[in-house]
Amino acid sequence: MKELLSIQDLHLNFRTFWGMAYVLDGVNLTIYEDEVFGLVGETGCGKSVTSMSILKLLPSNAEVSGKIIFEGKNLLELSEKEMKKIRGRKISMVFQDPMSSLNPLFKIKAQMSDVIKLHHNISKEEALKKAKELLKAVNLPDPDRILESYPHQLSGGMRQRVMIALALSFNPSLLIADEPTTALDVTIQKQILDLILELKEQYHFSVLLITHDLGVVAETCDRVGVMYAGNMVEIADVEELFENPMHPYTQGLLSAIPDPRYKKPLKPLRGNVPSLLDPPKGCRFHPRCDFMMPVCKNKKPPLVEYSKTHYVACHLYGGNKNE
């Protein structure tokens, strides 16, 4: 498998009124061509911020360091002008809230042809033709009517399909889907996820799927990365992760999924997500961990290769053998 995107030791801090917030603390991940990589974690653990760093769309109070290698280039070193050629063309994004991802004032027709004309140097008629093709590709019935509609005349699922069509208009090699189904009904969720997988087979792009829904992960992803408080704690193939979760945080997440067969009480993780303004030293998870060892308080465990398909950042698994 060829590497498509590789994030190496990504650090991200936000200067805030209350001091520095250490949002990402050395995130590593690799996405290969033609795969669906799931990124899971709680709200505020840095999933979305990781994706925005890939596109370099961070607020001005952010400080980034590390490397984001995409097609041989370090995105963090590219100029704004070069980034504009990558955004939308090479890497595009689908957002959580389809209800407000379209400008309410303009018809779908205008919004789609605007975007298409932005990168392809073509006439308005050709852009509209292309828009119609894209709408057909995302299985929207009656594309002519959709093109003539305003966003408020479409349902959430339809709008998300329009957004996916827009994101695909330049055959990107990476599609970042930031909780693409969170705002939708369960039945529509399934349809949208299937659509993304189907289009992926057709257009051959990789997907970075950001979600907090482990069900979605199990259903769609090839590999999964688990994030906790700005750290990547575990990366594994999806079956492997569900069968053999290694990091105590991942174990905690999985045991918090209700299982209707047993009706046993859920085991929530104790404690709260740490403040990023003053994160715990060493392993950021140690104050909540049932297996905490003295070393966890002082030393941050690196993400080590446990097997070819399984990486974990935890002192329990020999990361500290050489100490």
Add this chain to the structure above:
Amino acid sequence: MKKDEIIRVLKIMIRNKLSLLGIIIILILVVTAIFAPFLAPYPKQAEGQPNLEEKLQPPSSKHWFGTDYMGRDVLSRVIYGARISLLVAITVVGLGLLIGVPLGLLAGYKGGAVDAVIMRTTDIFLSFPPLLLALLISVTLGRGLVNAIIALAVSWWPWYTRLIRGMAVSIKEKPYVEVAKTMGVSNLKIIARHILPNAISPVIVQGTMDMGSAILEASALSFLGLGVQPPTADWGLMVSQGKDYLLNYWWYPTFPGLAIFITVIAFNLVGDTLREILDPRLRRRYL
């Protein structure tokens, strides 16, 4: 706004009795201003020619609104005054928008130092009572209509800058702006396609209402002797000259005063209805 939306807004405005009244008054005013030489019974007197034999005549069939201290027909002068008033309303508000809107968009969208500089500048302007600032500039530049318009526009733009900046700040956080950025759309295009169209409605409303206020303030400047100079016919100036005659010759200041009053109300009626239609919170009931 798109064509069909403008048509829909117009339809609603015509269906609403009060705004229809406002529109009719403004239309009459526009027609009056354009065809003033044909409508005024004594165009020469309106332009300033004295007619001393008939000075301070009460309203009669010959002079419907009476005559002033130089014997000039007040009706003719009120009709000619509509020209000045409309000119003032359009140019003051137009100039204010031209300066204020781009600055507001820039401040709201860019944020940071740009925002701080622009907004502190508007704060300086807004810290003066509005008429006082206009007076000050007008005194500095000298008397006359053009200078009065410049003075008013300069004291006017910060209101639009503030209004549109506030809108821009909230709109730039909207997901569709974020989406546009992830698609590689340039900042200029985002401002033109997303921020401006979504931020403009309150400014349209404010601008419409302000046309009335601009007329009122221009009249105030004329009243104080800083705006339009005699013998040009201007409502504010006529009220100013007529105020000394109010007790014995009531018609002299009353009719130009009424003209100001009715015009300002007309613009406010239209502005109010526009606000109800364009304000998203009040909009639903019209859809």
